[in-house]
Amino acid sequence: xxxxxxxxxxxxxxxxxxxxxxxxxxxxxxxxxxxxxxxxxxxxxxxxxxxxxxxxxxxxxxxxxxxxxxxxxxxxxxxxxxxxxxxxxxxxxxxxxxxxxxxxxxxxxxxxxxxxxxxxxxxxxxxxxxxxxxxxxxxxxxxxxxxxxxxxxxxxxxxxxxxxxxxxxxxxxxxxxxxxxxxxxxxxxxxxxxxxxxxxxxxxxxxxxxxxxxxxxxxxxxxxxxxxxxxxxxxxxxxxxxxxxxxxxxxxxxxxxxxxxxxxxxxxxxxxxxxxxxxxxxxxxxxxxxxxxxxxxxxxxxxxxxxxxxxxxxxxxxxxxxxxxxxxxxxxxxxxxxxxxxxxxxxxxxxxxxxxxxxxxxxxxxxxxxxxxxxxxxxxxxxxxxxxxxxxxxxxxxxxxxxxxxxxxxxxxxxxxxxxxxxxxxxxxxxxxxxxxxxxxxxxxxxxxxxxxxxxxxxxxxxxxxxxxxxxxxxxxxxxxxxxxxxxxxxxxxxxxxxxxxxxxxxxxxx
Amino acid sequence: xxxxxxxxxxxxxxxxxxxxxxxxxxxxxxxxxxxxxxxxxxxxxxxxxxxxxxxxxxxxxxxxxxxxxxxxxxxxxxxxxxxxxxxxxxxxxxxxxxxxxxxxxxxxxxxxxxxxxxxxxxxxxxxxxxxxxxxxxxxxxxxxxxxxxxxxxxxxxxxxxxxxxxxxxxxxxxxxxxxxxxxxxxxxxxxxxxxxxxxxxxxxxxxxxxxxxxxxxxxxxxxxxxxxxxxxxxxxxxxxxxxxxxxxxxxxxxxxxxxxxxxxxxxxxxxxxxxxxxxxxxxxxxxxxxxxxxxxxxxxxxxxxxxxxxxxxxxxxxxxxxxxxxxx
Numbered sequence: 001x002x003x004x005x006x007x008x009x010x011x012x013x014x015x016x017x018x019x020x021x022x023x024x025x026x027x028x029x030x031x032x033x034x035x036x037x038x039x040x041x042x043x044x045x046x047x048x049x050x051x052x053x054x055x056x057x058x059x060x061x062x063x064x065x066x067x068x069x070x071x072x073x074x075x076x077x078x079x080x081x082x083x084x085x086x087x088x089x090x091x092x093x094x095x096x097x098x099x100x101x102x103x104x105x106x107x108x109x110x111x112x113x114x115x116x117x118x119x120x121x122x123x124x125x126x127x128x129x130x131x132x133x134x135x136x137x138x139x140x141x142x143x144x145x146x147x148x149x150x151x152x153x154x155x156x157x158x159x160x161x162x163x164x165x166x167x168x169x170x171x172x173x174x175x176x177x178x179x180x181x182x183x184x185x186x187x188x189x190x191x192x193x194x195x196x197x198x199x200x201x202x203x204x205x206x207x208x209x210x211x212x213x214x215x216x217x218x219x220x221x222x223x224x225x226x227x228x229x230x231x232x233x234x235x236x237x238x239x240x241x242x243x244x245x246x247x248x249x250x251x252x253x254x255x256x257x258x259x260x261x262x263x264x265x266x267x268x269x270x271x272x273x274x275x276x277x278x279x280x281x282x283x284x285x286x287x288x289x290x291x292x293x294x295x296x297x298x299x300x301x302x303x304x305x306x307x308x309x310x311x312x313x314x315x316x317x318x319x320x321x322x323x324x325x326x327x328x329x330x331x332x333x334x335x336x337x338x339x340x341x342x343x344x345x346x347x348x349x350x351x352x353x354x355x356x357x358x359x360x361x362x363x364x365x366x367x368x369x370x371x372x373x374x375x376x377x378x379x380x381x382x383x384x385x386x387x388x389x390x391x392x393x394x395x396x397x398x399x400x401x402x403x404x405x406x407x408x409x410x411x412x413x414x415x416x417x418x419x420x421x422x423x424x425x426x427x428x429x430x431x432x433x434x435x436x437x438x439x440x441x442x443x444x445x446x447x448x449x450x451x452x453x454x455x456x457x458x459x460x461x462x463x464x465x466x467x468x469x470x471x472x473x474x475x476x477x478x479x480x481x482x483x484x485x486x487x488x489x490x491x492x493x494x495x496x497x498x499x500x501x502x503x504x505x506x507x508x509x510x511x
Numbered sequence: 512x513x514x515x516x517x518x519x520x521x522x523x524x525x526x527x528x529x530x531x532x533x534x535x536x537x538x539x540x541x542x543x544x545x546x547x548x549x550x551x552x553x554x555x556x557x558x559x560x561x562x563x564x565x566x567x568x569x570x571x572x573x574x575x576x577x578x579x580x581x582x583x584x585x586x587x588x589x590x591x592x593x594x595x596x597x598x599x600x601x602x603x604x605x606x607x608x609x610x611x612x613x614x615x616x617x618x619x620x621x622x623x624x625x626x627x628x629x630x631x632x633x634x635x636x637x638x639x640x641x642x643x644x645x646x647x648x649x650x651x652x653x654x655x656x657x658x659x660x661x662x663x664x665x666x667x668x669x670x671x672x673x674x675x676x677x678x679x680x681x682x683x684x685x686x687x688x689x690x691x692x693x694x695x696x697x698x699x700x701x702x703x704x705x706x707x708x709x710x711x712x713x714x715x716x717x718x719x720x721x722x723x724x725x726x727x728x729x730x731x732x733x734x735x736x737x738x739x740x741x742x743x744x745x746x747x748x749x750x751x752x753x754x755x756x757x758x759x760x761x762x763x764x765x766x767x768x769x770x771x772x773x774x775x776x777x778x779x780x781x782x783x784x785x786x787x788x789x790x791x792x793x794x795x796x797x798x799x800x801x802x803x804x805x806x807x808x809x810x811x812x813x814x815x816x817x818x819x820x821x822x823x824x825x826x827x828x829x830x831x832x833x834x835x836x837x838x839x
Contacts, residue, residue, distance in 0.1 A: 042797060045595045045596050045597075046596060046597060046598075051597060053550060053551055053552060053555065054552070128563070128567065130550070130551055130555075130560065132560070133555070133557045133559060133560050134555075181597075196789070197603075197606050197607070197789065198607060198610075198787075198789030198790075198793060198794075199678065199679060199789045222678065222787070223787065224677055224678075224787040225784045225787065225793060225796070225797070226677075226784055226785045226786075226787070228661055228664075228785075229661075229664060229676055229677045229785055229786065229787060232664050232665065232668055232669050232676040232677075233676050233677055235669055236668055236669060236672065236675075236676060238675060238676055238677070238678075385544075385800075386544075386549070386800065387542070387543065387544025387545075387548075387549050387800065387801075387802055388542070388543045388544050390544065390545070390548050390549060390553055390556075391543045391544050391545055391548065392543070393553070394545075394548060394556065403553070405553075405554060406554060407554050413554075424558055425556055425557065425558050425561075426553075426556060
């Protein structure tokens with residue numbers, strides 16, 4: 001009897017092993033198909049990409065529309081609609097060659113005329129695009145009626161950072177401009193299927209996308225404003241992916257088998273800014289004392305465990321201008337105390353620290369309060385709602401404030417407007433140094449990347465030494481997703497890429 | 512008689528609505544924060560762009576002029592254009608109004624179905640049942656709706672997995688229509704499963720209040736002579752409580768039912784954000800944060816108009832409930 005059963009057992013075991021392997025095979029390779037649901041913070045304001053400014057709108061537009069160039073995951077420029085480009089006349093003239101095979105979702109080809117039209121539309125005062133200021137330096141766009149692929153942009157001034165501007169300039173179809181506000185179509189990897197305001201935006205893979213067709217069949221954006229609700233939806237499978245995960249949920253989510261967490265250093269920095277128009281911050285000794293008194297590592301460890309890195313200066317580690325050997329002010333209480341003693345306020349002083357509302361900002365402020373207390377600075381924390389905070393910042397109605405600055409990783413975007421004395425509105429510390437001004441101008445004019453990197457490193461060392469603001473940390477872009485989502489990487493700008501020509505090719509397993 | 516009363520109430524509503532429009536107009540602008548600055552974001556703030564937006568919204572003109580213009584547009588039924596969406600505010604509101612009315616309406620029914628019986632039990636069965644009912648009622652009244660909402664999500668979505676945590680599962684009215692048209696129960700189940708948690712969270716404070724009011728109304732009425740007379744005629748207690756007493760005990764409750772509906776719409780503003788419910792409240796909350804003045808004013812005015820309308824309607828209903836009330 002027993003012998004009779006043996007072959008059956010062996011067959012069963014072989015079958016089990018075979019099943020196991022076939023299962024593994026399915027899991028290791030990308031699978032086509034599936035529907036990925038993203039939990040977004042708000043509904044889009046409009047799907048007309050020339051009207052978009054907020055991240056939550058832009059990240060949906062990014063799926064439907066394309067730009068001439070994009071930033072790859074390492075922060076380098078990658079051609080998207082533009083196959084290549086050349087710079088002439090010392091950075092005044094930029095000539096782009098478009099890809100040959102680009103179709104809009106309606107099947108019409110994308111040509112140089114659409115690019116010219118998109119620039120003209122943004123620059124048209126009647127359209128009132130919030131992106132109009134970005135193209136203020138454009139003198140004219142030239143296309144050749146005989147050539148569908150060449151677009152030449154002439155600038156009024158040389159601009160080495162012009163590609164950075166183009167990251168936000170979406171190319172829309174000239175023949176589809178009427179539909180932009182309601183049923184837009186572009187040339188991106190996904191096309192719009194359905195938009196139910198405040199409920200969902202459903203996108204479908206575009207079969208004739210110029211790159212590889214997305215592996216996902218469907219992509220859905222669901223606006224869920226309350227972050228705790230978003231987290232529960234992720235845990236229960238109502239959504240597959242979200243970002244801006246609250247610090248207190250991160251550890252729990254990371255420990256869950258069905259959830260994965262991944263992060264990338266963002267192109268941003270968080271500063272403790274000092275109002276140089278107010279005493280005693282006009283005294284460089286006081287500023288140096290503060291810079292040495294702040295223990296950045298402790299701030300990161302306590303408030304941003306695993307979600308930020310210490311900043312030495314304004315240049316984040318993912319910028320080509322970053323210098324790994326550079327270090328700014330080390331935490332040194334003794335030196336801080338010495339600076340205080342030599343300053344105009346040896347006995348300390350009282351000051352208000354303004355922050356915007358938020359759990360991390362508030363916890364960070366308490367830490368800064370105790371750190372500055374060590375050198376006799378008595379800090380009162382004032383937490384403001386975002387709109388009020390912005391208003392007071394621009395009006396320079398503050399002593400000391402903590403703010404995060406987020407742009408694309410070109411150093412011109414990262415630092416020019418905060419430090420140049422000609423920047424009326426955003427130089428809110430009122431920092432003025434003519435050497436820095438001319439370096440920043442030179443950096444903007446220069447088109448050679450190596451030379452630009454040197455210029456910005458020099459700016460960094462001057463500014464860190466003079467300390468109109470203390471560079472605290474660079475925050476990571478943290479994304480939490482269901483384990484069924486594969487090959488998704490957070491992008492340094494906060495964009496969501498599911499399919500592109502520089503490595504994004506997200507796919508889904510059955511959840 | 513009734514027509515002229517309705518007309519008078521309508522005329523009375525006008526100054527109220529104008530007052531509300533002025534109040535909201537001023538409040539929106541007293542709060543610091545530049546709409547253009549918030550819209551463009553700090554990193555892209557640019558003096559020229561801010562000036563352009565201020566010009567477009569007319570924010571650089573004197574406040575009284577701005578208000579006069581606003582009032583003029585309002586009388587023509589124009590609530591203005593949203594800064595964020597660049598669409599007429601009326602359009603934005605009407606897209607979302609159905610969802611809000613559905614949530615508030617269902618919550619109202621839930622509150623009545625729970626609150627009134629709870630109040631009756633409380634009044635009739637003294638001792639432990641009364642004590643328990645009071646605990647539930649006062650608890651429901653004192654718990655902030657947003658906190659209860661989050662708690663319900665954690666318990667029933669995350670831990671038990673009974674209901675979805677957020678979003679609307681399609682229109683309830685459409686789902687009911689589908690049932691009658693032979694479309695099956697599936698859409699209805701979907702719609703209801705999404706409605707349960709937000710409706711319960713929204714209904715709880717009102718149910719508590721209703722229970723307390725019904726209880727005191729019942730206790731007053733139960734002491735009246737006609738109840739004693741009914742008892743002496745041997746009418747069963749159950750019939751006395753539900754047919755004779757409750758009807759009269761509910762008159763003061765109906766008086767403030769309009770206020771309850773107002774409370775529900777106010778509560779919906781917060782709960783819609785928590786439950787990602789696609790209604791007017793979410794629009795309003797985001798608009799306040801973004802200083803989208805036209806939307807803030809439009810949504811506030813809408814709620815006020817609804818309030819006034821419901822209360823006028825209830826005044827008209829009185830005569831039916833209580834013949835002693837006349838429209839003089």
